[in-house]
Each structure stands twice: as structure tokens, then as C-alpha cells.
Amino acid sequence: MSNIHFPVYILMLLLIFAVTIPLQRKSYGRRFQILMVSVLGIAWIMALLELLMVLWDAPYSYTFGSYPAGIGIEFLVDEFSALMTLIVLTLSLLIIIYSLKDLEHEIESSRMYSYYTLVFLLIFSMIGMIFTNDMFNLYVFMEILSITSVAIIAIKKKKDTLMASMKYLMMGAIGSVTVLMGIALIYMVTGQLNMSAINEEISAVWRLYPRNILLAMGFMITGFSIKAAIFPLHNWLPDAHSTAPTPSSALLSGLVVKAYIFSIAKIMYRVVGKNISVDIGIADYLIIFAVLSMMMGSVFALTQRDIKRRLAYSSVSQIGYIFLGLALASEMGFSAALFHVVSHAFMKSALFLSAGSIIYLTGKRDVKNLDGIGYEMPITMTVFSIGVLGMIGIPGTSGFMSKWYLGLAVLDAGHPELLIVLLLSSFLNALYYLPIIVSAFLRESPGRPLEMHRDGIPGTMKVSMVLVAVGSLVIGLFPHLVMDIIQQAVPTFIGSGMGL
């Protein structure tokens, strides 16, 4: 049952559902929840069929309005876009199932409809950003993503949330404007907006305008780095991700930040091309920022006592890993970065969802108060432990596989000193994650006797957390499922247009 219109069907289904939510007359209840989950389920099935179709046949490009590619907007449907869309929809489905019960504690019931409208628009814009092959279309989807991702934080009207969302909005707006400046500079030189067409033009005119292209790349990478929270532009991330409602934190940390990194990858490799990126010297320069991100993110996480802030700083460090893989400018580095995108999405979502369950049941966010909670909520702490083991890099988890691939890529690119940085950062990860598990399972506290209970949280929350953890384990034990698709997609991604 293959159909080339699947990208459009997925996008339009999500958009139509998102705009009809405000018309619902009955108050928020069971019927709406079932309807929402089934709509997402249909979109998930279509994404799965899309991935199978691309794997069996060939990647294709879908032009809107049947205009030829240089004139109209084009969606490039290749293996990696289909895989990322499937991962986005899988995680969104699980997080929304989690949020059906969790949100009643966090926001008022009159805003539930608005929250789900925003979440559907967020998923819509992320899938659009992944598929698109046109620069200005990328900007439009990025703006929708920027506004909705601030809105799902600000919908919880506490004082901290308002200031955090204001900071995020301001920095996001500066980032968007900077990206638009970069797009204007590239349009000035080449006169095209389609990414593949720009690639051909740039390889022809690069010798004439080196300063212009360098300035354009600088603007665009800076703009996307502000939104992807690379050190030193990461200041908004801890406040925003820790004060948001738990499903929003999981969506933001797991999916939204990755969409921006994927756009940096598209610009460095599909628009400008790998050879020019290396010649200009941007690739080496970015390695410095990636290393700083990895180290400083972990160092700051050591001093945090609130559990969600610790997870948010850990996100900064993990995004440094992905950025390191991108900045190496080799096929192995890029494959390792994409694999870590997938595995970190699952691990960080598992961590945030289980931390949210702990806060749901006990209301305590400080790490010192979690002694003995492993016996009160065994399933939750097991999910948390799986996420932690993946973050540290214990063999058998997906985090270990991504560190392995990244280490191989670092050695292959001729930077053996970065291997020490990788090991040091894993050690720091262990320093601030392991005490939580140790005190949860092995220490006693006066209020909690050491007997096993069943978790006191609703069934939907348990099921979704366990499924996310199972997904992370599956990717860890059978990494070739994901890695094969990535390795099939990478050579066309990097080598397109320059005659490699």
C-alpha cells in the first residue's frame, strides 16, 4: 500500500486535527483522548509505511504544485528523513499517552485543549523541517516550531515559567533573525532557494565570493546554535526545560533541539557541501565549541540539586556529542552523530518521564530527598536506571553504541586527543547520575520503609515509560536496525552535488 503522497497526508492530517481542536464543544474528556491517540496512531502507521517504501524502492522528491524543483517547494524523501519522522511520531505518541494523566496536575483543565493544539502544531512543524529541501520553507517551519515550543512552556502560569519562557522567546527570536540574515546572504550570491540548486551554484561561484559565503555560514550556524543550545549560547535551556510541564520537557529535550541540529547538518553538507566547509575552516572551529559543550554541560550539572535542572544541563552536554560528530566532517562522524540523535531522544525521554512520575507522586524535586524511593516506585526507578546506564555508556545500552561509533569516528578523523575528552565526559556523567540511583535503591529514609510497593501512578503513565525504556534497550541490543538505515542514507547526504 505505497503511495507517494504520504508526507503530505501525514502533515495535513496533523494540521487539520490541530485546527479543529478549538471547535470541540464538549469539555475535555475520555472521548477526546481516544480520538487524539487514534489520530496520532494513523499518522504513525503512515510514517512506518513511508519508511518501508523508501527502503524497498528509492528515495524520491515530491514537488508541491507539480512545479519543477527550482521554482517550487520540494520535499526530499530519503531514508534518513523517513526514519527521523518515524522516531518523532513514535516518541510523540508515547509522550502524549503519558500526558493524558499527568497534565491534570500541572495545568488547569480549561487549557487542555489549547495545549494539545500546540503539541500537534509542534509535531507538524518538526516533520516539515525534517522533510523540506527549500531554504525559506525551512525558515517558516522553524518559526512555527519556535513559537509553539515557547507556548507549551508558558501555558503553565507560574512565575518561574513566565520568566523562563520570556528568555527562551527572546533568544529564539534573535536566533531566527540571524538565520534569516544568513539565508539572505546566500540568496544574494546564488539566486536560488532550493538546497540542491544552491549546492551546484556555490560550487561554481565559490572562488568569486569567499567572504560572502563565510559570512552567510557564520550567521546561519550561530543562529541555529542559539536555538540548539550549544555552549556558550545555552543559557535559556536549564530554566526553560526544568520549569516546563513534564511532557513539554520531554518533547523539547528529546525532539525539538534535535531538529535544529539536523538543520545545521543540512546546511553544512547539503547546501554548502563538505569540501567547502572543510576548506573554509568552519569544521575545525566547531570542534572547539562541541568540546566546550560536552565538558561545561557536565560540570554545571554536578552542582544542580533540582532533578529536572540536572537533566537539562545533561542535555547540553549530550548535544555537544552530536555536534562533535557533525563537526568532524567525515562519513563516520556524521553517522555516529545521527545515531546519537536517535538514541539520546529515547534515553532523555525515559529520564524526563520517570522524573516526572516521581514529581507526580511525591512532589519532591530535590535530589537529596529521593532516598529509598526505589522501593516505593520500582518500575519508575527501573526506567530511570536504564536511561542513566545509557547516558554513562554501559555496554548493552544504546548510549554505549553511540559512544563507540563516535570514538571510532574521532580516531578515523585523526583527532585522538578527543577520545580522552569523550572518556572524561562519560566519567563526569557517571559522577552526577549514579548517586541518584544508589541512594534510591540502597539507602533508607525515615519516611519510606524498604518494602516493595506497586507504583502509585496511573496505568497510562507506566505503560508509556516502560515502552520508551524498551525502545532504548532494543536500539542498544540491535543497533544495526538503525545504523543500517543511517549508513544507507549518509553517502548521498554528504556526497551530493560535488561530484564525490
Next chain:
Amino acid sequence: MNFDLSTIANNINYIGAMILFIIGLYTVLTHSNLIKKIIGINIMETSIFLFFVSIGYVKGAVAPIIDPSTGDKVFVNPLPAAMILTGIVVAVSITAFALSIIIKIHEAYGTIDLDEIMKIRSVEEDE
């Protein structure tokens, strides 16, 4: 590079756009009133629109509206103008959203000056 006056006069659009961009960035970073920060972002966006539209200009061409009676002429590039319409709508949405958050901040804190809000927050954290 020879900085004679004709270079500056020919490229005055681009130079003006860059100067506005830097003025906008300075306003966002240094002023403490939240509404002035939003005005700074609007100035930055306006400078980008100016930059974009002046890319499409062709010397000695007419506005890109087809009149079937007269023959073929040289037209100004209409594509940047269409893109800027979308950009203006995006700028309006961001401004509207930021202003609504500021209304809520004013309800919660009683002030919209960033220094005073930081003082109130540090007092609250110490309690």
C-alpha cells in the same frame, strides 16, 4: 578596498541594513525594560527585510506587475517581496506572543523592568 563615496552611495541599502541590525541587537542586550527589548527585536527584523528587498532590485526596471497592453519590460525580482510578506507575518506573531507574556509577567511581578524582577526573584529564592 577603496572607500570612495560612490561605493557607499551605491550600496547604502546594505550598509543601512547592517547598521540597523547592530542597533537592534544593542537595544535587546542592554536595555532593561522588557518592552524595549521587543522593540529591539522588531528593529532587527526590519533591517533584515530591508536587506532582502534591496537584493531583488534591478537598476532601471519597473515594478513587477504585468500589464498585457504594453510589451515585455525588465521587471524587478518579485520573489524577495513575496518572502518578506511571510517574514512580516512571522514578526507580528512573535511580537504579539511576547506582548501577551509581558502582560502576564506584569500581573505576577508588578513591574516590567528586568532589574527589578531579578531583585524580586533573588529575594524570593532566599526565603
Next chain:
Amino acid sequence: MDDLFVRVITKMILPFIQLYGVYVIIHGHLSPGGGFSGGAIFAASIVLYTLAFGLKPGQKRMPHKVSSKIETGGIIFFILVGFAGIATGYNFLTNQEAGFPMGELGSVFSAGLIPIVTIAIGLKVMSTIITLFHTMLEEEG
């Protein structure tokens, strides 16, 4: 505002502003303007009415229920017009091959689906701006 002058002049000038807004929307493919600008001009007339007469009469002019239905209807109409391209075998949002009448160059009923889509965009922008204005005014009181 309780000024008599403002109220009288608003009542006289309101239809002209709305007519100008509709003109800009319909001639979107022939002259500068289109959906966004025409919708904004049309919305400015209702905002002027609210400013001159107060929040309650303004909300009676364009109640919240009507504007939310116009918003949703605008987007769904756009998407259904786009699906007409898929129904005839081409891609999404196809113009000429999907059978929309092209007409002759320079007349109002030409260029296939562009005037149809422009009207949907104009309606949606108008209802969005009015909803934003009314919501912000409600928060104050």
C-alpha cells in the same frame, strides 16, 4: 473612548475601509497585496470599531464563536483545495493541470486556484488579528 466625533466618523468610514480591504484581497494576483495585507486592512476596521465604541459592542460585532469558526474554516478550505490536485493525479496544490480555470491574463477570474486560496488566507488573517486584539483587551479587565 467617549468622543462624539470619533464615533460619528467611525460609523461613516467603516464600510469604505472594509470595501478597500476586500478589493486588496480579491486583486491579490494582479496588484501588490494579497491575503495578508487585505486581511489586515479588513481587521483594522473592526479594531477601529472596538476602539471607538468599547469592548462589548466590538465583541458583539465579531463574537468569539464566529471568529474561531472562520479561522478553522479558512485552513480546512485551503487544504481541501490543495487536495483537488491529488484527486486528479498530480501533486498537492497543483494549479493548471488539476483543472482550475486559468482565464486570461489580467482579469480578476484568472490564475486558477490563486484567488480562491487568497480569499481563504484573507479571512483567516482577519479573524486572527481581531481575536488577538479582543483577547488582549479582555486580560486587562
